[in-house]
Every structure is written in structure tokens, then in C-alpha cells.
Amino acid sequence: MMDAWFQKSDFEGDDFQVSGEADALAKWQAIDIAEADALMTNLEEQGDDFCPWGISFYNEDGIQIHIWRESQENDTYGVRISKNAKENTIDDVPVAMVPVMIKTFYSKWSTLLP
Numbered sequence: 001m002m003d004a005w006f007q008k009s010d011f012e013g014d015d016f017q018v019s020g021e022a023d024a025l026a027k028w029q030a031i032d033i034a035e036a037d038a039l040m041t042n043l044e045e046q047g048d049d050f051c052p053w054g055i056s057f058y059n060e061d062g063i064q065i066h067i068w069r070e071s072q073e074n075d076t077y078g079v080r081i082s083k084n085a086k087e088n089t090i091d092d093v094p095v096a097m098v099p100v101m102i103k104t105f106y107s108k109w110s111t112l113l114p
Helices: 021-030 033-046 095-112
Strands: 002-007 013-018 054-058 064-071 076-083 086-094
Touching: 002 021, 013 021, 021 054, 021 095, 033 064, 064 086, 064 095, 076 095, 086 095
Parallel strands: none
Antiparallel strands: 002 013, 002 054, 054 064, 064 076, 076 086
16 A cells, blocks of 8 residues: 545545555546546635645555645646656646556656656
8 A cells, every 4th residue: 555645625635555656546537637636726825825736656566646726717737757866847737648647656756757
């Protein structure tokens, strides 16, 4: 089992574990994106502190993939792969590419770090 977490825009979060690629994809697909976006929009409109909602997964080598909502209007996400001081951030990832990024993370993670 590998560590993972989901953080809502109000900074509340849930820690959980995944068993690998299929489990991580299921967690991603289970996110109620409309609900997560609505909370972020409401907090922003009220002038409250908020952060883009996001989800993170770690693999067996301690490398993290973090996916966060970048633009509701364009339906895009930011994706960061990191371990220690090495990281690679990709902006403007279309929603359809997020599952591909998760699959690549679990199968070819070493190609994603600089």
C-alpha cells in the first residue's frame, strides 16, 4: 500500500492508501469535481482563504505525483512529479490527460523527473 491524500479548497483533507495504478485511477475518478470546484469558487467569492483542491499519490520509491485544479474555465490541472529536491511541473494539463499522467507515473515514473 502507498500513501495518498486529497485536499479540499478549505484546507481539509483525507489521507488514505492506494495499492497501485488502478486504485489511484479509481480514487481520481471518484472525485466529485463539480462539488470540489463549487467549494473553491464559493471560498474565493467570499474572500476566504482557499487553495486549489488537489490529490497526491506516492509510489513505492517515495516519488509523489500531485494533481491540482488549475483552471475551471479551461478544465485544466497542474501536475507536479517530485522527490526530494527534484521536481517537474506541467501546467495546463487537459482533464482527459490526467489519467494518462497517473498511469505513466506508476509505470514509467523515472522518465518524469529531470
